[in-house]
Amino acid sequence: MNYLVVGAGLFGATFAHEVVKHGNHVTVLEKRDHIGGNIYTKEIDGIQVHQYGAHIFHTRSKKIWDYINRFAEFNRYTNSPIANYHGKIYNLPFNMNTFHQMWGVVTPQQALAEINRQRSEMNGKSPKNLEEQAISLVGKDIYEKLIKGYTEKQWGRRATDLPAFIIRRLPVRLAYNNNYFNDPYQGIPMGGYTQIIEKMLGNNNIKVKINTDFFDKKESYIKNYDKIIFTGMIDRFFDYQLGELEYRSLKFETEEMGIGNYQGNAVVNYTDSQTPFTRIIEHKYFEFGKGDKNKTIITHEYPQTWHRGDEPYYPINDRINNEKYKNYTQLAQSVPNVIFGGRLGQYRYYNMDQTIMASLQLVKRVLEDKE
Numbered sequence: 001m002n003y004l005v006v007g008a009g010l011f012g013a014t015f016a017h018e019v020v021k022h023g024n025h026v027t028v029l030e031k032r033d034h035i036g037g038n039i040y041t042k043e044i045d046g047i048q049v050h051q052y053g054a055h056i057f058h059t060r061s062k063k064i065w066d067y068i069n070r071f072a073e074f075n076r077y078t079n080s081p082i083a084n085y086h087g088k089i090y091n092l093p094f095n096m097n098t099f100h101q102m103w104g105v106v107t108p109q110q111a112l113a114e115i116n117r118q119r120s121e122m123n124g125k126s127p128k129n130l131e132e133q134a135i136s137l138v139g140k141d142i143y144e145k146l147i148k149g150y151t152e153k154q155w156g157r158r159a160t161d162l163p164a165f166i167i168r169r170l171p172v173r174l175a176y177n178n179n180y181f182n183d184p185y186q187g188i189p190m191g192g193y194t195q196i197i198e199k200m201l202g203n204n205n206i207k208v209k210i211n212t213d214f215f216d217k218k219e220s221y222i223k224n225y226d227k228i229i230f231t232g233m234i235d236r237f238f239d240y241q242l243g244e245l246e247y248r249s250l251k252f253e254t255e256e257m258g259i260g261n262y263q264g265n266a267v268v269n270y271t272d273s274q275t276p277f278t279r280i281i282e283h284k285y286f287e288f289g290k291g292d293k294n295k296t297i298i299t300h301e302y303p304q305t306w307h308r309g310d311e312p313y314y315p316i317n318d319r320i321n322n323e324k325y326k327n328y329t330q331l332a333q334s335v336p337n338v339i340f341g342g343r344l345g346q347y348r349y350y351n352m353d354q355t356i357m358a359s360l361q362l363v364k365r366v367l368e369d370k371e
């Protein structure tokens with residue numbers, strides 16, 4: 001088979017890597033001037049700079065962990081972001097350190113009693129939106145200082161208008177443990193993420209074309225390839241016929257500083273509503289001991305309203321968008337040789353491990369169909 005993969009991100013690269021093992025040929029188109037999609041990292045002054053925001057690999061699947069480790073050696077980085085609320089520092093995710101900083105409590109029993117007191121206004125009713133979910137998980141103080149401002153900046157809408165699942169991504173723990181993730185496997189590839197995509201695509205039966213937008217020759221690609229794996233925006237593919245899906249965009253401002261240590265941590269979140277950015281990342285902290293001791297590189301991350309032509313970093317999975325997406329999947333039946341995959345093609349808030357898992361499942365499905 002002759003496959004066309006649109007997008008050289010993690011989904012497309014995993015698909016291409018696997019499918020050529022079965023005698024197929026793949027052409028990969030990428031509209032950016034580099035491969036890797038949003039996991040792309042670039043070395044500057046000996047530091048791997050995460051060009052599209054902090055990327056920490058974490059998974060609960062041993063299978064996916066073993067899979068990704070074939071392409072790079074991982075360090076033991078554990079993500080422990082710090083929250084800065086009007087100059088006061090709190091640990092994340094919400095754990096005994098946070099509860100102690102917020103209320104002076106010392107034991108898990110004391111912390112639980114305070115959380116219970118603060119969430120009693122929920123009266124045990126099931127949360128209908130992000131605000132209610134947050135209050136019922138950690139109470140009002142933490143919601144107001146560490147969640148509300150950050151969330152409303154990040155998503156550009158009120159926390160009462162956002163789905164509850166978004167805040168359930170973060171652990172809540174009655175333990176002194178600042179690990180942002182519960183997954184047993186976590187790390188950063190030493191030498192960056194781009195090498196992973198390079199290795200995945202490094203096969204004579206894979207042809208990669210960067211600076212090439214699928215929409216420049218959409219009809220001829222559809223005619224000339226047996227199957228197309230499309231990892232761009234599904235609504236754009238259909239010329240927004242059923243209306244636009246909503247996305248959140250970001251602006252990254254990266255600067256090199258003439259000091260060795262800017263903030264003492266890889267990720268610091270600014271959780272108040274006035275500061276226009278959500279977080280600052282200091283890249284050298286992702287890989288211990290790297291880079292010049294008199295220099296550092298930091299990136300401010302500013303959430304942005306998405307307009308046509310902007311990079312769509314986050315799907316906004318509320319009820320209306322999810323329904324619209326479902327209608328697009330129906331429309332997709334009109335183009336049987338095109339399969340939509342990845343964070344944009346499937347309009348899902350996929351982490352990297354979920355992206356790989358979804359891509360491997362697609363490979364299996366496609367190979368079984370052929371037999």
Ligand code: FAD
Pocket residue numbers: 006007008009010011012029030031032036037038039052053054055056057058212213214215231232233250313314341342343344350351352353355
């Ligand atoms: P993408 O990486 O978006 O790749 C799609 C590619 O398709 C892009 O390169 C795009 O340019 C290309 N493309 C689109 N349209 C066209 C077209 N018309 N023609 C040609 N090419 C096209 N996950 C984690 O597990 N841990 C993290 O810490 C983490 N942090 C994140 C932080 C941020 C700010 C963001 C935005 C995401 C984060 N993720 C994280 C999620 C992770 O980035 C995704 O799971 C992964 O990159 C999805 O891969 P993909 O191939 O589906 O999409």
Ligand code: UDP
Pocket residue numbers: 083092146147148150151154166167169170269271
């Ligand atoms: N969040 C928050 N305060 C924080 C960090 C996260 O309120 O300091 C909320 C916010 O709504 C965010 C969600 O938790 O969108 C998920 O956070 P995560 O760090 O998983 O977001 P991502 O890295 O995907 O942007």
